[in-house]
Amino acid sequence: MFPAYVENPNNCRFEGQDEGEKVLLLLRAHPITNLAWIIPAILLSFAPFSIPGILKFLNLDISSIPQSFEIVFLIINYLLVGVIVFEGFLNWYFNVYIVTDKNIIDVDFHSILFKNIDTAPLRNIEDTSASMGGLLSSIFEYGNVIVQTAGTSENIKLESVPKPHIVADFILDHTHKIHTKGGINANQPH
Amino acid sequence: MPTNPTDIFNSEAFLVTLKAAVLLILIFYAIFSLIIIRQVNLMSKTLITAISPTLKILTLIHAFFTIVLIVVAWGIL
Numbered sequence: 427m428f429p430a431y432v433e434n435p436n437n438c439r440f441e442g443q444d445e446g447e448k449v450l451l452l453l454r455a456h457p458i459t460n461l462a463w464i465i466p467a468i469l470l471s472f473a474p475f476s477i478p479g480i481l482k483f484l485n486l487d488i489s490s491i492p493q494s495f496e497i498v499f500l501i502i503n504y505l506l507v508g509v510i511v512f513e514g515f516l517n518w519y520f521n522v523y524i525v526t527d528k529n530i531i532d533v534d535f536h537s538i539l540f541k542n543i544d545t546a547p548l549r550n551i552e553d554t555s556a557s558m559g560g561l562l563s564s565i566f567e568y569g570n571v572i573v574q575t576a577g578t579s580e581n582i583k584l585e586s587v588p589k590p591h592i593v594a595d596f597i598l599d600h601t602h603k604i605h606t607k608g609g610i611n612a613n614q615p616h
Numbered sequence: 617m618p619t620n621p622t623d624i625f626n627s628e629a630f631l632v633t634l635k636a637a638v639l640l641i642l643i644f645y646a647i648f649s650l651i652i653i654r655q656v657n658l659m660s661k662t663l664i665t666a667i668s669p670t671l672k673i674l675t676l677i678h679a680f681f682t683i684v685l686i687v688v689a690w691g692i693l
Binding site: 437438439440441491492494495497498499501502505508509512513516519520522533535538539541543 | 631634635638641642645648651652654655656658659661662663664665666667671674678682685689692693
């Protein structure tokens with residue numbers, strides 16, 4: 427339903443997309459990385475069931491507190507669960523890497539209202555490298571891809587993307603295509 | 617003289633403080649829900665996908681629910 431690796435995605439556009447610029451690849455972190463917020467959300471959703479046991483262990487009797495407080499605390503607890511899930515999903519869904527026929531774009535939302543968009547033209551890309559490390563990475567086949575750019579511009583790091591070696595090869599292939607096209611055009615008589 | 621913790625839970629002052637604390641948390645939460653609306657708008661503008669309208673509607677429902685919750689909590693506590 428929400429894929430992390432999409433070649434030629436339909437119905438997907440981004441801010442600053444030029445007319446005629448085609449999205450070739452849309453990448454997100456591998457879905458398994460979402461466990462970082464799914465596990466706390468599950469634990470928190472079970473928290474209300476453990477509170478009576480904890481109070482009994484601490485020898486505290488809160489039976490005098492009206493039940494309306496308990497209901498409100500329960501609602502607040504599940505609102506928190508909802509926020510963890512929603513924020514986790516938003517961060518995963520909107521932190522994307524986009525490869526177009528002209529550029530490679532890294533869209534980052536670091537905190538709740540701060541975004542950072544790095545763009546590197548494909549013609550400036552010199553090299554790509556893919557790395558996978560760790561148990562989960564090996565099982566689910568995800569890792570980092572580092573895209574080295576020419577000049578002083580910062581390298582772009584695609585973190586925890588699925589099929590990192592295929593992604594690195596995909597980017598390099600399209601970079602070579604642009605370089606070849608540029609080379610041919612440069613040699614053609616005007 | 618040692619105080620029994622159960623006495624504290626029984627006191628009126630404790631319940632009033634608890635009500636104020638709950639309402640304060642809910643007010644902060646409502647402000648946070650409004651920030652989420654802004655956040656989703658910003659994200660949807662940056663990456664335009666098919667589910668963006670659904671997410672916007674969800675955030676509006678969520679914000680409405682948090683404001684209703686403040687009113688309800690004010691009434692029942």
